[in-house]
Amino acid sequence: MPIKSTTILAVRYNGTAAVAGDGQVTLDTSVVKHHAKKVRRIYNDRIIVGFAGATADALNLSERLEGKLERYNGNLIRAAVELARDWRTDKYLRRLEAMMIAVDAEQMLLISGNGDVIEPDEGIIAIGSGGVAAHSAAAALLNYGNLENSSARDIVEKAMKIAGDVCIYTNHAVTVEEL
Numbered sequence: 497m498p499i500k501s502t503t504i505l506a507v508r509y510n511g512t513a514a515v516a517g518d519g520q521v522t523l524d525t526s527v528v529k530h531h532a533k534k535v536r537r538i539y540n541d542r543i544i545v546g547f548a549g550a551t552a553d554a555l556n557l558s559e560r561l562e563g564k565l566e567r568y569n570g571n572l573i574r575a576a577v578e579l580a581r582d583w584r585t586d587k588y589l590r591r592l593e594a595m596m597i598a599v600d601a602e603q604m605l606l607i608s609g610n611g612d613v614i615e616p617d618e619g620i621i622a623i624g625s626g627g628v629a630a631h632s633a634a635a636a637l638l639n640y641g642n643l644e645n646s647s648a649r650d651i652v653e654k655a656m657k658i659a660g661d662v663c664i665y666t667n668h669a670v671t672v673e674e675l
Contacts, residue, residue, distance in 0.1 A: 549594030
């Protein structure tokens with residue numbers, strides 16, 4: 497049965513960055529977990545990753561990214577490019593079904609098994625079943641909301657609430673990490 501779940505959203509705003517992930521895991525037509533943690537810190541807490549897809553695959557990729565970060569002294573772009581290259585060309589890794597967002601103090605990247613390493617233009621990136629809803633909500637908040645005294649964390653929390661209200665694969669048990 498295909499696993500459908502996950503909304504991961506990253507926002508950079510006013511010098512801060514936050515990554516949020518919902519906690520719902522769905523198998524076929526049933527919710528099998530409500531409080532999964534899909535966002536975590538790696539590389540001495542300097543980088544936040546959020547993942548969508550098969551959990552074991554995502555954790556494997558997260559560990560591989562951390563290994564690349566160790567090898568390239570924390571250079572996120574270089575580590576992400578090398579991971580994407582390996583992911584695309586390695587016979588074992590090619591079968592992994594996941595996507596990842598990685599954020600450090602300067603960069604925000606989407607990394608995929610197609611070899612993609614994408615840095616968004618506007619400081620918002622989202623993946624997973626509810627990614628479009630979360631991205632749209634964050635963009636609306638950034639462009640039209642009253643954000644006086646708001647942080648990136650405030651924006652991702654509000655956007656994830658909206659995504660959870662409209663996406664059946666997204667719940668309101670949200671984990672947020674911020675830099």
